[in-house]
Amino acid sequence: MSAEHHGVSVGLERSNSGVLLSLHVRGKLTHEDYEAIVPMLESAIAGEENPKIDVFMNAVEMEGWEPRAAWDDLKLGLKHGRHFNRVAVVGSKRWLELMTRAGSLMIGGEARYFENEESAMAWLNIKKAA
Incomplete structure (x- = not known):
């Protein structure tokens, strides 16, 4: 019997240039x-007139989204998409590269996929x- 591992580690850093998630x-x-x-994330940008968010996402071990989580991701993009400056996604799967490109259309900045x-x-x- 094998255990299914799942989770997300989150880090937030603030600087004069914005927030790094x-x-x-x-x-x-x-x-x-x-x-x-x-x-x-909302707490980190609270009170900022024009918040700027950069994202570093290590998704090498990512297997996808549950349907409700995909909806949550869409809502996050609709609410805060204009605040995202750069989103860097690291992975090794073609579908993730395609999702990164599609996600780039929903943000004010740029999203790129890296291996x-x-x-x-x-x-x-x-x-x-x-």
Whole structure:
């Protein structure tokens, strides 16, 4: 019997240039994941006149979205899409690359798919901790 692992690790950093949302996704994203992520993100941008959000998403272990989570993702994009500056998605699956391109149409900035973390971090101008 094997255990199914699922979850999302979330990091938020604020700077003068905006907010960096870091996600590491394992398994399928769920509605419960969005119930945790969205309030954190909204709290981070609260009070900002024109918030700017960059996203680093490690989705190498991601297997997709549950239907309700896909709806949550759409609602997040509709509500805050104009605030997203750059979204870097790291993965190894063709469907994820296609979803990244489609998602780019819903945000005010740009979303790109990468096959390695270093390229994604360089594009976002993130320095890796030593």
